[in-house]
Amino acid sequence: MKILFILLLAASTLSAKLNVAAAYPYIKELTKEIGQDKVAITLLSQGNWDPHFVVPKPSLIAHLRNSDLLILNGASLEAGWLSPLLDSANNPNIQENAKGYLELSDYMDLQDIPKNVNRSMGHVHAEGNPHFILDPHNVIKLAKVISLKLSLLDPANQGFYQKNFEAFKAAWEKKLVSFDKKMExxxxxxxxxxxxxxxxxxxxxxxxxxxxxxxxxxxxxxxxxxxxxxxxxxxxxxxxxxxxxxxxxxxxxxxxxxxxxxxxxxxxxxxxxxxxxxxxxxxxxxxxxxxx
CATH class of the missing domain: 3.40.50.1980 (Nitrogenase molybdenum iron protein domain)
Known part of the structure; x- marks a missing residue:
């Protein structure tokens, strides 16, 4: 009986998925490409919403409370709506600088960085323009960052995440050739x-x-x-x-x-x-x- 219990516990551990909260749809799609059946993803917004002003639905609090990883765009894009959800969820694992926190803008070369910021300039992001996902050439870099983060949190499946990233990278490079040719x-x-x-x-x-x-x-x-x-x-x-x-x-x-x-x-x-x-x-x- 004891051996059976240990085997069942081991099987349960191996089948457990990482719970990932994704701030925006593109993050969900990238995480799904890399994590596949090893992750369960909760999306915090919808693609047709204004990304600056997402409604912080109370129903998301429970998901954040149980999340192993929070992936956000960063560069203050979520500044107006994410903090109340994180405060209510009270999950130390996904707070800023925690192991389960990933801010993608930290790994991007941001553009339109203002020399100074004041109210006369309108709603300007001090860190730079947060809409870096609009460049399709940033996709591979973002996928790599997500792959590394998943591997850090789930080292037993590091090879799985790396393999998925390499396959995604090869396929996306072909798409970039097509996009670039068209746009020329x-x-x-x-x-x-x-x-x-x-x-x-x-x-x-x-x-x-x-x-x-x-x-x-x-x-x-x-x-x-x-x-x-x-x-x-x-x-x-x-x-x-x-x-x-x-x-x-x-x-x-x-x-x-x-x-x-x-x-x-x-x-x-x-x-x-x-x-x-x-x-x-x-x-x-x-x-x-x-x-x-």
């Missing part, structure tokens, strides 16, 4: 975007973001700036306005009506739009929409 035709193009959301993607492919519909980051459009944008678009013959899913669309379409520019809606994360439910579909949509 649009290098040098000028665009307008609503918010500085797509900078990493645009810079990767040599596309110029001339201005934003927001006069300042996080500040709603006003008449003066909108009229200036209309003149800029006409003067520079800009053909494309990039609209995300979670800001209002009315201003972009008003500007398009006055200038002849075309408004295209783009996803900012996996699942933000219909047909973007996987990492590949997300980036394929970005590439095919911007560079037709």
């Amino acid at each position: 035709a649009c290098r040098g193009m000028n665009v307008i975007q609503y918010h500085e959301l797509f900078n990493y993607f645009l810079r990767r492919y040599g596309i110029n973001s001339v201005d934003n519909i927001e006069p300042l980051a996080g500040v709603s459009p006003n008449s003066k700036h909108t009229l200036e944008l209309i003149n800029t678009i006409k003067r520079k013959n800009i053909k494309l306005i990039l609209q995300d899913v979670y800001h209002e669309h009315r201003t972009a379409h008003f500007i398009a009506d006055k200038t002849g520019a075309k408004v295209v809606q783009l996803p900012h994360d996996v699942g933000a739009m219909k047909g973007t439910g996987t990492l590949e579909a997300f980036y394929t949509t970005l590439v095919n929409t911007v560079c037709r």
Whole structure:
């Protein structure tokens, strides 16, 4: 009986999954690629939500209380909503600097880092632009970081995570060749975007973001700036306005009506739009929409 109990306990330990809380859908997808059946993932947000203002649902507290690992974007993207959930969950394993805490921005070369920050600049992230996932070339680096973290927490399955990462890396490198080839035709193009959301993607492919519909980051459009944008678009013959899913669309379409520019809606994360439910579909949509 004692031997049977020990065998059952060992089998239970071997089959136990790591409980992972993922702040955003792209994190869930990457973690699923690496962890597969060794992880159970709780998603804290949805792809079509504004990532700055996620509703901290009380139902998530229990999941966080039982999580072995919390993976967040970082660069203050979760600053407005995650802290209340972590405080209520009271799980020391996933607090900042704990073993089960992973902030992906710590491993990225962030862009748009302001020299100083004050209220007159709007909602600016002091650490830099947090939307690094928009560059498909960052995906492999992020997958590697997640692989290493899973291996640290679950060393018995390190070989499994490493094997999955290598397979994912090989497949993603092929996708990057396709994305890069497609985007080459649009290098040098000028665009307008609503918010500085797509900078990493645009810079990767040599596309110029001339201005934003927001006069300042996080500040709603006003008449003066909108009229200036209309003149800029006409003067520079800009053909494309990039609209995300979670800001209002009315201003972009008003500007398009006055200038002849075309408004295209783009996803900012996996699942933000219909047909973007996987990492590949997300980036394929970005590439095919911007560079037709």
